[in-house]
Structure formats: C-alpha cells, structure tokens
Amino acid sequence: MRPVSGGAPTANPATVARTFDPERLQQARQLALRTKQDVAEAVGVSAAAIGQFESGITPPRADTLQKLAGYLKVPVGFFAAGRPRVRLESDNVYFRSLRATTARQRKKAISYTEQVWELANALERHVRFPAIDIPGFAGGEIAPGTFPSDPAAAARHLREAWSMGDGPVPQVVRLAESKGIVAVLVPMVEDEVARIDAFSTSAFNRPVMVLSPDRADDVYRHRFSAAHELGHLVLHGGRVAGTTDIEREADKFAAEFLTPRAAMETRLKSRLDMADVLKVSLEWGVEPKSVIYRSRELGKISDATARRGYIRLNQVGVVHEPVAQFPGEFPSLLSTAVELAEQRGVTIPELAAELAWTPAHVRRMLGAQDERPRLTIVD
Numbered sequence: 001m002r003p004v005s006g007g008a009p010t011a012n013p014a015t016v017a018r019t020f021d022p023e024r025l026q027q028a029r030q031l032a033l034r035t036k037q038d039v040a041e042a043v044g045v046s047a048a049a050i051g052q053f054e055s056g057i058t059p060p061r062a063d064t065l066q067k068l069a070g071y072l073k074v075p076v077g078f079f080a081a082g083r084p085r086v087r088l089e090s091d092n093v094y095f096r097s098l099r100a101t102t103a104r105q106r107k108k109a110i111s112y113t114e115q116v117w118e119l120a121n122a123l124e125r126h127v128r129f130p131a132i133d134i135p136g137f138a139g140g141e142i143a144p145g146t147f148p149s150d151p152a153a154a155a156r157h158l159r160e161a162w163s164m165g166d167g168p169v170p171q172v173v174r175l176a177e178s179k180g181i182v183a184v185l186v187p188m189v190e191d192e193v194a195r196i197d198a199f200s201t202s203a204f205n206r207p208v209m210v211l212s213p214d215r216a217d218d219v220y221r222h223r224f225s226a227a228h229e230l231g232h233l234v235l236h237g238g239r240v241a242g243t244t245d246i247e248r249e250a251d252k253f254a255a256e257f258l259t260p261r262a263a264m265e266t267r268l269k270s271r272l273d274m275a276d277v278l279k280v281s282l283e284w285g286v287e288p289k290s291v292i293y294r295s296r297e298l299g300k301i302s303d304a305t306a307r308r309g310y311i312r313l314n315q316v317g318v319v320h321e322p323v324a325q326f327p328g329e330f331p332s333l334l335s336t337a338v339e340l341a342e343q344r345g346v347t348i349p350e351l352a353a354e355l356a357w358t359p360a361h362v363r364r365m366l367g368a369q370d371e372r373p374r375l376t377i378v379d
Contacts, residue, residue, distance in 0.1 A: 011077030011356075013062035020059035021081035028072040028079075029054075030111040033104055043067035077356040084121055088114050092203035094232035094246070109199055109210070112186075117204045119334060119365050120182045122354050126341040129333070132180035132206060134234065135161050140203050141237045151249040154235055155256035166263040168284045171328030172226040176209060181233070183209045183226070183331040185323070185367050200229035207233050211331070218320040219329055220287040226329070227254035258286050259294050268300045272309050274316075288313055335366050 029039055029050075036050040043064055052058045060068060069076045088110050095106060120129070135158070136146025147154040159165070162179070169175060173183050200209040209229045211222060231253030236246050268291070269276055277295075281288040289310060296306040323329055338348065352359045 011075070011080060013065045013076050016076055016080045017059050017062050017065055019081045020053075020065070020079055022054050022056040022059075023085070023087060024079045024081075025050075025060075025068065026054045027085075027111045027114060028068075028074050030104075030107040031115070032072050033108050034072070035104075039068070039071065042071040073358075074361075075356055075358060080356065083354075083356060084118065086114060086117055086204055088117075088201060088203055093199055093201045094229065094236060094250070095199045113199070113201060113208055113210060115365060116182060116184055116208050116210065117206070118355060119362070120206060120208075120337075122351060123334065123337040123341060126344060126346050127337045129182075129206070129337065130178055130180045133162070134158075134179060134181075134207070137202070137207070140205055142202065142234060147234050149235075151231060151235060151252035152256040152261065155231070155253045156260065158230070158234060159257065159260065166260045169223075169227075169258055170285075171326075172223045172230075172258075172285075173211070173331055174328040176226060176230060177331065177333040181207045181209055181230075182333060183211060184334065184365070185211050185331045198225040198229055200232050202233045202237050209233070217322045218287070219323045219326050220281070220285060220290075220321070222323045222329055223285050224254050224258065224287065224290065227257045230254070230257065255290070255294060255297075259284050259290070261298065264294055264298055268295045268298060270300050272301055272305050274309070274312055277309065288318055331367070338366060 029036070036047045036054075040047040040050045044067070045060075045064060049058075049060075053060050065076055065079060069078065090106060090110060093106075093110055093113060095109070123129075134142065136143035147157055162175070173185075177183055198209075198211050200207065209226065211225055211229070228250045231250035232246070235249055235253060267280065272292075272295075277288050277291045280286075280291045284291075286294075292301075292306050292309040292313070295301045295309075296303060301309070338351070341351065342348070348362050349359045352362045355362070357365075
C-alpha cells in the first residue's frame, strides 16, 4: 500500500481480495447508510453475494472490490485485513434517542463509533493521551461496586473523585476529555443519523462519547447530554442499552452532576421567580426548564407552580446559545492530538494512509465542516 497524490492510500485490488476483511465491507456499508440490496445493484451482483462477502464465505473478485470501493467512497485498501479494529455490539452503545431512530441509523452510529476508536488508537501511537481517570475503569469496564447504584449518589461520588466540590461545572466536555474520555462532535443531519443527538460506550479500552448539536444548537442542552453520557459510562457497563430505566438513571445522574442537591437546597427559592430561574440557568449552565424541574424535584415549588413556569418560559421564549461559541464545550482532544502529531512530522495524509481512509474522511471524523457554499438550482 502506498499513498498517491493528496495522501489517499491505494492498494492492488487482487492483493486486497486475498486478504479481504468481511467486517470492513459491513462497516463501510453501514456508514454509507446502504442496504445489501443497494450495494448489490450498484456493483452488479446479487444481494446474496454481498451477504456472502460480509459473512466471510467468499471474498469479492478484484474488479468487484474496485466497484465496492467506488460506490462506498473508500480506498480499495480499506477492505484489507490487518489494521487494528474493535467490533462494537449494539448492546454496548447508549443511545439517548433510541426510539426516534431506525436500526439503519443506529448501525451507522455504531460503525462511526468504531472508527472514532480507530482514529484515537492511531493517534495514540504518536501522541500520549491523558490517562483515564474514572474510578474503577480498566479493560473497557468499571469494576462492580465502584459507584453506588443510585444515580445521584454516583454523580456525587464522581464529583468527589474529581475534587469538584459542589459548585458549577465550568466546562463539561473539556472536563471529560481531561479525564481521558474521547469526545467528538458531529452534525447528525437528516440523511445521516437523524435524531441521534448523543451516544457513548465504555466497551473500548478508552471511553468514547459522541455528541451532536440538536436542531436548536443549545449549549445548555449539549452540556446536559454530555453529563447524561457520563452517567451511562459510570453506571451502565454490562447492562443492555436502550431501556427506559437506564435513560432515566442517566438523566438523574446528569441533574445531580450539574446541579448538586447540596448546593441547590440553599440556592433555589421556595417560590417561582422567573428572573432568578434565568439567573440560576446562567450561573450553573443548565436550561431554565431544568431549573424549574429541579425546583419541583427538591420540593421547592409544587407541580402546579412548575407547570405555570413551563408555560411562562414558552411565552417569553429562551435564547439558545450555539455550542461553537463555547470552546470548553467543543471537543478538542482528537484535533489537538492531530496538531501535536503534525509537529512530529505525521501529516493527515500519512495518518489517513495508516487507517486506509482518505484525508477528507479523517478531517470529517475530526469534525471539520464543509465550508463550501451550497449551489441551489431554482426552477
């Protein structure tokens, strides 16, 4: 394998056919949101043949490999065996919006997360990442009994382990990255992974958290999503993902992590004061409706008063603050690692060659946006 102009890795199709990795085809197909039938029609074989390729029964011919690479937009060498990879099972990925997603969208998200790990793993060969500082974490899991089973108690335990006291969390994502968690921020647009706004896994040797701004692009909701995923990472190893109870537990963890009961008992008022609700929201970096919910949860206000508060919020409207305006909530671990690797002479094209990706795909995985103007044809 050698890089061609621009750094895209090339390989001899006949050689790749002899070392074909069937799971790479499945990964590329799922990332492209394509069915076996879609791929079959595009390359001129049967859907059964694609199934045989992916199951390892038979490898594709060299000419078919080239067609597969062209259709799925990967280098031919992407399909060669031998590069480090970890297969991630769906039960080990915690989707925050499971019911709002299709199986195909979740499979893309899983394949994407596998590639996040591959990119991090490749970078760690050149750059030393922060040590993983999560109590009890080793070998892709947290030792049983490390954290209390109660979500709020678990959040307090983690805050204590990280010497955070009871004050506000200035930067949730930067904090997670400083503790060795790999975080990425990607736009999950409609034609890719619609409605999946956050997911995570602790199944790798380094936890991975994938975040995306929702349609409102609200930094407060984004911070809660990151804290919610922290809850999954410390509470739910070994439990089947996607159930309603674990999502509620992660929400309770996030609420306590961002707004500790010990502080809120004295900070929240025993009446609905909307000006103070907005002030607490700003001080603690949480949505105003979360402040009202927390006030009701702690018995500061009644259910009826909370309902009136939600109505008033809808009437006055709330200004959403874009995530990009808050650097500490924008993942930077991987992009900073790339910068350090480049200082050591490892360029993005060379990194792409190691991974058998294109340089453009490496940049997309790092969250680079396509800033070209969009051409629209008007009838």
